[in-house]
Amino acid sequence: MRKKTKALLIGAAFAGAAAVPAIAQAGSNNAESNEVDRPITGVSLDEASSVALEFIGEGRVTGTEIEDEESYYEIEVTRDNGTQVDVQLDRAFNVVGSENDDTGSDD
Numbered sequence: 001m002r003k004k005t006k007a008l009l010i011g012a013a014f015a016g017a018a019a020v021p022a023i024a025q026a027g028s029n030n031a032e033s034n035e036v037d038r039p040i041t042g043v044s045l046d047e048a049s050s051v052a053l054e055f056i057g058e059g060r061v062t063g064t065e066i067e068d069e070e071s072y073y074e075i076e077v078t079r080d081n082g083t084q085v086d087v088q089l090d091r092a093f094n095v096v097g098s099e100n101d102d103t104g105s106d107d
Contacts, residue, residue: 040064040073048073052087055095059085071096 040048049061052075062084063076071088078084088097 038066040066040075044073047093048075048089051075051089051093051095052077055087055098056085 039045044066045064048064052061053059056077056079059077059079061075062078063074065074066072068074068088072091073089073093075087075089076084077087084101086099086101087095088099090096
C-alpha cells in the first residue's frame with residue numbers, strides 16, 4: 001500500500017508541474033510589464049461593452065481588460081470600417097478616455 005501511495009503522489013506532482021505552464025498561458029501576456037491581462041467577464045462585461053459601444057456609436061467589442069494601465073476597464077471596439085478604439089472606463093463604468101488605433105490591427 002505504501003509503494004502505491006508514493007507512486008500516486010509522485011505522479012500527481014509531475015502532473016501538477018506539467019499543468020503550470022498551461023495555466024500561466026491562459027491570459028494574454030502584456031509584453032511591456034510581463035503581467036497577464038485579465039479579461040472582463042459576467043455582468044461587468046455586459047455593462048462595460050454597452051457603455052463603450054454607445055460611446056463609439058458603432059462596431060463590436062473585440063477585446064477587454066480589467067485594471068489596464070490607463071483605467072479600471074478597457075474595452076477595445078472595432079468599428080465597421082476596421083479601425084479600432086480603446087475606450088477607458090472607471091469602476092462605475094463612466095468613460096474617462098479613449099484612444100484611436102487607426103491601424104485596424106488586433107493588439
